[in-house]
Amino acid sequence: MQGLASAAACSTVLTSSGRAGPAGRTPYSPRFFDAAEWAFLVAACDRLIPADANGPGAVALDVPRFIDRQMDTPYAHGEQWYMSGPFVQGPDNLGYQLPYAPRDLYRHGIAGMNAHAATRHGRPFASLAPAVQDGLLQAAEKGSLVFGDIPSAVFFDQLLANVMEGAFSDPIHGGNTGLGGWTMLGFPGARADFMDWVDQYGAHYPLGSVSISGERA
């Protein structure tokens, strides 16, 4: 654990809890998402985990960057899923049966959300008021929208799962900037040694979070 103490290089800038693009940070250029998709993603992240009294939101935690980086992994290409046909739909409890990898779900899902927003409200999702955005996300979550053959709940669940991952995984993957997700939760991160804390019953853990690369909050 000794090595971790000295390696807290850039945490001052990264713990800034401002909204998108706090001072001193180069804006991130997405590699998978185009401009319209990116605008949706940033807006949706801001509603799913808003900044509030409990801590930073998904945008300050760079969750959109995390998701964009994930799109380059085998996971996003569906290489961890059984993707052989035939694809037959069945009862929900038998699980996911669509021929789409996460990248496809994002591409079709975001287009579907923006098209729905344009039809219903005359503007893309990102340009709507937060309360209207919440209403659309709730409708998607409930599955009341359909984007081609993708039920909106499937897209929503994919998005929500990745947002949670981005806010609370190790910063090595591009999210959880400044360890802000872990700090608000009270999770010590990669400390991974509680030999001296097992029987400190009910007490608050005194040390801050630490990441795999040695960054400390």
Next chain:
Amino acid sequence: MSTDARRLDPVDVVIVGGGWAGSIMAKEMTEAGRSVVVLERGPDRGTASDGAYPASIDELEGNFRYKLFQDLSKHTVTIRNNSRQVALPYRRMAAFLPGEGVGGAGLHWSGVHFRMPPDDLRLRTRVIEKYGTKFIPEGMNLQDYGVTYEELEPFFDRAEKVFGTSGEPYRVNGEVVGKGNVFSPSRSDHFPLPALKDVYTAHLFRKSAEEAGFHPYSLPAANASRQYVNPYGAQMGPCNFCGYCSGYACYMYSKASPNVNILPVLRRHPLFELRASCNVLKVELDSDGRRATGVTYADAEGNTVTQPAELVILSAFQFHNVRLMLLSGIGRPYDPARNEGVVGRNFVYQNVTTSTVWLDPKVETNQYVGTGGGGVAFDDFNSENFDHGPLGFVGGSPVWVNQAGVKAIAAAQSGGPPGTPRWGSAWKAGMIDTYRHSLRIDAHGANMAYRDVYLDLDPTWKDDHGQPLLRMTFDWKDNDICMNRYVVDKIGDVAKAMGARQVHLTRREFGKPFDTRHYQTTHLGGGAVMGTDPGTSALNRYLQSWDVHNVFVIGANAFPQGTGYNPTGMVAALAYWAAHHIRTTYLAHPGPLAG
């Protein structure tokens, strides 16, 4: 398939699967002077590489991208709730998480290490003795294992010493010696290591369970409470409660795994050879189908290779063993219409529900502190430890707090109390409160075998070698739902004694089918069960195929019904039991060990 295959020089023993069962069998067979080849379809793995701190302490890679688990893109199963449905592929990891690679699930299991309760080993006999044959529900294929606790005791003891198991005994050689589980049978020796310390939530549970009138004990854990050297000379370090057991290779070398406790010794043995990334396609049989001649596999380069052997040991994960028997024509496939045939029969799972208790917000439950096998349980409603007569169900459930270490993504995804939204500010507040101030109590129940719950080959979907996937037909039955609901009510009594602020008891619901989308447990069992009657078991009591005497099949596939306990301790004991009989009898006189 074998006609085009490259044919290698024969070996004495070929072992399919490099997890706990395969490693134990390989160790035993090389000790007996036999040449051994282990074929493992996943990659080679080791603690030094896969468990190196801090890179291994990565929840996204470990628990969400399934770094150490089965590659579903190549092979999976199909699942349906009943035989009128079309079974659909299990496309994404969720309900259960089978392992792959050297060490198998033994590399990334938790470490809960039980002995099977004596009554569970002869459950059919015991239920009939106590309540009569009519007590067994219609359609339930209740069976005995055909082996007793007394026969297995030396092998449970052996396995604990190899695993470096921590625990507190109750009775050793008939004498009460400690505050262990009062319902547990007598042991021939103490655990090799003392019990792990209680984390806070386990400590609270122990106190409250006692106040509620139950008999709490420390879970037996294959997570070393102190530095330890096992009988093979393999070394373990003391567990530091890092919270990264399940899903991870243990960087402290304190969680028992084949990679720490057996393979370092085995890899140096001149009679042992390990071939990773070799996927066994079939056990080859001679012309009358009564004797195995070896196995055919696809190697890492995609070549088809036949490895001749005198003895074939299947020791892959439960459902892979069953599938390989079906693909190879070993034993009669089960026919649910007639309740006849044995391979695929008595497929079982485990009946687990998790309830949550919220404590005073001034109290921190520190859920990130954890060890996979540690915790506190009570067995007052497990096995035959209570009177089932007025309750009308078979089976039971231990109840426990097993705080294995809750990490941040998991906490975010499980969210707040029922009724809170899954996102937004209300979610955030509920999730933080739950993470900091709650604890979880499991009812970890048995699941009984039924005539219409079984395994066979799927008619439609195939693996990456073009072979049919295994098809699971499974659903919860009223018996198991009644059992779960009865035991979960007892959790309510304990939560009351804890002074809970809020309690959410999770009960199994009537009419709600088995759902493949949510993690439950990887403790799948049955499908090629052991027994004394070839009409109802695929294996005799030595885990030898009734039909092909030089094939032994080691794993939880041998369990005739589900049990409330975690299976690994029993699987290891069965491996040592079978190995003992192979070494003392079979090798000198190959042939059926039971008639």
